[in-house]
Amino acid sequence: MFVGRSPDDNFNATVKVQYKPSGTSQWVDGLPLYRVRADLVTGGTATPEFAGSIFNLKPATAYDIQLTAHDPDGGDQTTTTSATTRAVPSADPAQPNVVNVSTAAQLTTALNAAKAGDVITLAAGTYTGEFTLNASGTKDNPIVIRGVDRDTVILDGGNGGGNVLAIEGSFSHVERLTLQHDTRALRFHGSPASDNVVRRVHAKDVILGFGSNPQQQDFYLCDNLLEGRLVWPHVYSDDTGAHANDDGIHVEGDGHVVCHNTLLGFGDAMKVETTGARADDFYGNDVNDAYDNALELDQSQGNTRAFRNRFTNTYMPISFQPIFGGPAYAIRNLVINAAVEGVKIHNSTVGPVILNNTFMSAAYAFQVLDSTTAHAVTMMNNLWIGPATPSGGRSVNWDQPVDSTTDVVDWNGWYPEGQFHFGYGTGGANYSNFAAVVAGGLYEAHGRLVAGGALFASGLVTPPSYTTNVTPIDGTLASGSDAIDHGTILANITDGFMGAAPDLGAQETGCTVPIYGVRPEGVDESNESIGCGTSTGGDGGVGGDSGGPSSDSGASGDAGTTPGSSNGCGCHIEGSRSPGPFALAFTGLVALLLARRRR
Numbered sequence: 384m385f386v387g388r389s390p391d392d393n394f395n396a397t398v399k400v401q402y403k404p405s406g407t408s409q410w411v412d413g414l415p416l417y418r419v420r421a422d423l424v425t426g427g428t429a430t431p432e433f434a435g436s437i438f439n440l441k442p443a444t445a446y447d448i449q450l451t452a453h454d455p456d457g458g459d460q461t462t463t464t465s466a467t468t469r470a471v472p473s474a475d476p477a478q479p480n481v482v483n484v485s486t487a488a489q490l491t492t493a494l495n496a497a498k499a500g501d502v503i504t505l506a507a508g509t510y511t512g513e514f515t516l517n518a519s520g521t522k523d524n525p526i527v528i529r530g531v532d533r534d535t536v537i538l539d540g541g542n543g544g545g546n547v548l549a550i551e552g553s554f555s556h557v558e559r560l561t562l563q564h565d566t567r568a569l570r571f572h573g574s575p576a577s578d579n580v581v582r583r584v585h586a587k588d589v590i591l592g593f594g595s596n597p598q599q600q601d602f603y604l605c606d607n608l609l610e611g612r613l614v615w616p617h618v619y620s621d622d623t624g625a626h627a628n629d630d631g632i633h634v635e636g637d638g639h640v641v642c643h644n645t646l647l648g649f650g651d652a653m654k655v656e657t658t659g660a661r662a663d664d665f666y667g668n669d670v671n672d673a674y675d676n677a678l679e680l681d682q683s684q685g686n687t688r689a690f691r692n693r694f695t696n697t698y699m700p701i702s703f704q705p706i707f708g709g710p711a712y713a714i715r716n717l718v719i720n721a722a723v724e725g726v727k728i729h730n731s732t733v734g735p736v737i738l739n740n741t742f743m744s745a746a747y748a749f750q751v752l753d754s755t756t757a758h759a760v761t762m763m764n765n766l767w768i769g770p771a772t773p774s775g776g777r778s779v780n781w782d783q784p785v786d787s788t789t790d791v792v793d794w795n796g797w798y799p800e801g802q803f804h805f806g807y808g809t810g811g812a813n814y815s816n817f818a819a820v821v822a823g824g825l826y827e828a829h830g831r832l833v834a835g836g837a838l839f840a841s842g843l844v845t846p847p848s849y850t851t852n853v854t855p856i857d858g859t860l861a862s863g864s865d866a867i868d869h870g871t872i873l874a875n876i877t878d879g880f881m882g883a884a885p886d887l888g889a890q891e892t893g894c895t896v897p898i899y900g901v902r903p904e905g906v907d908e909s910n911e912s913i914g915c916g917t918s919t920g921g922d923g924g925v926g927g928d929s930g931g932p933s934s935d936s937g938a939s940g941d942a943g944t945t946p947g948s949s950n951g952c953g954c955h956i957e958g959s960r961s962p963g964p965f966a967l968a969f970t971g972l973v974a975l976l977l978a979r980r981r982r
Contacts, residue, residue, distance in 0.1 A: 396454035398433045405445035412874035413437045417710040423758040425731045429708030434685045438875050442908050443470035471907050472580045476500040476524040500524035507535035519552030530559040540565025556580040567591040574598050592631040599636040606901045611648035615672035616850040618698040626650040627675045643667035645900035654679035665689045669900030673697040680711050690714040693899040695855040702727040709734015717858045717889040718742045722849035731755040739764040741858045741888040745849045747780045756784040761791045764870040766888035770845050773801040784808045792826040794871045796887040798835030858890045879915030
């Protein structure tokens with residue numbers, strides 16, 4: 384801590400972020416760090432600090448990160464740190480020991496005798512029963528349970544009421560299997576446990592997909608197909624939430640990567656279930672027919688990230704209920720046919736950061752129904768598309784107390800014209816049209832109305848009712864769309880944009896369309912092409928909380944990375960833990976690092 388200085392208690396300091404691969408000379412700008420308003424958090428805890436994420440990184444790569452703090456009241460300072468992103472989990476142990484099995488009895492025997500480095504290889508066939516692995520592997524020599532082919536190697540729980548497969552330890556890989564006919568396909572029981580991997584697994588005819596327990600870290604759950612038992616348009620409001628906890632992928636703890644899964648027929652397709660969770664990444668997933676939320680980031684604290692996902696036919700797609708300070712990122716997600724609220728910013732949430740997404744709903748372009756005040760909500764470069772004839776004449780129905788002193792709502796595209804109801808009570812206003820919103824001076828100084836009927840190359844428009852079963856599609860903008868070139872430059876988010884300015888919405892015209900859901904064989908973060916690309920990787924991300932390495936300023940930090948674009952990865956590093964794929968995360972009392980002089 385600096386003697387004679389105090390924290391930035393008037394909240395006017397900023398922290399510029401730059402990064403580069405170690406050993407190179409050219410710095411690249413990232414998003415500025417986010418000011419965590421711990422003073423606004425209720426019902427949970429947060430630290431007054433600056434926090435943030437760096438996107439577009441490559442896996443297993445060392446980066447230098449430079450943080451430049453500026454306070455108009457004095458106390459400027461620059462600090463540099465470095466971090467290395469996690470690698471994509473290896474395919475095989477360093478010292479593999481192949482154990483071939485072809486019957487349920489042989490599988491049970493192999494699991495009971497398993498040791499580090501074993502590759503338990505299942506022949507084609509059906510293995511009936513519920514199975515458990517109690518042992519742990521090691522970082523270099525995980526225990527691998529692998530079928531010769533995903534669709535012909537079947538573990539059938541026989542509806543025994545438990546888990547088809549249970550994993551009790553750490554450093555276990557489950558690959559190329561079908562898990563079916565039980566309450567849950569797979570559960571990680573170990574608490575704590577770390578570095579477990581599930582790849583190219585098919586879960587079907589289950590109530591719950593992949594489950595977890597507290598104090599787990601750094602899982603990689605990617606390229607899986609999960610099929611639940613719920614059928615659209617059966618949603619939460621039909622039976623007061625009876626299936627709200629029919630979870631697809633449920634993680635607890637920090638540093639998890641949940642990527643490129645295809646999920647359909649669950650209550651909450653994906654969720655964080657840890658108060659204060661940090662550095663969990665959800666990207667490239669394709670969610671269909673979610674009875675409640677496509678993704679819950681509820682009660683996470685900072686640097687939880689959702690990007691490049693596609694959510695089709697979902698009740699309330701992205702839930703921030705609440706966020707304890709943030710930042711919690713939603714970036715370049717494509718949401719088609721949201722039944723009620725595109726983003727659920729309930730329960731006094733603080734810190735959602737919502738950038739370059741496309742939201743389409745048959746209800747309203749934007750709706751929030753909640754009696755608590757949301758704080759520090761950032762919404763920029765999004766497309767909010769409602770029905771051509773807005774319900775009750777309202778295009779926007781933000782029926783919630785708002786905090787216009789900390790919210791940033793600008794550079795968004797809206798359809799259709801109508802009344803824009805921005806909050807109720809203190810700070811709320813009901814604008815008669817979009818021009819009145821701009822004239823009001825609080826929101827959308829650079830926003831615009833767009834022509835909803837001509838937005839997308841596919842001709843996609845909002846359905847007449849959410850009960851319509853919409854087919855998943857990409858969000859490529861139509862040539863000549865008035866959403867093209869009307870966004871603002873967001874460092875590390877819109878890098879490599881085409882044309883005069885970034886486009887609004889999830890997909891930049893002329894750039895590679897993201898892969899949603901399971902990737903082709905041989906494609907992972909090390910070679911996936913995403914977006915328009917940058918010198919450091921694609922549209923992926925690194926996330927972190929402010930701070931940096933331990934220093935005499937009293938700042939300490941974690942770095943984490945999230946998946947990237949071309950040659951990008953989603954790595955993260957939090958505290959002393961090993962880095963994770965795709966992003967770097969920084970956490971610390973940067974309020975001290977950015978301290979200003981006492982007067």
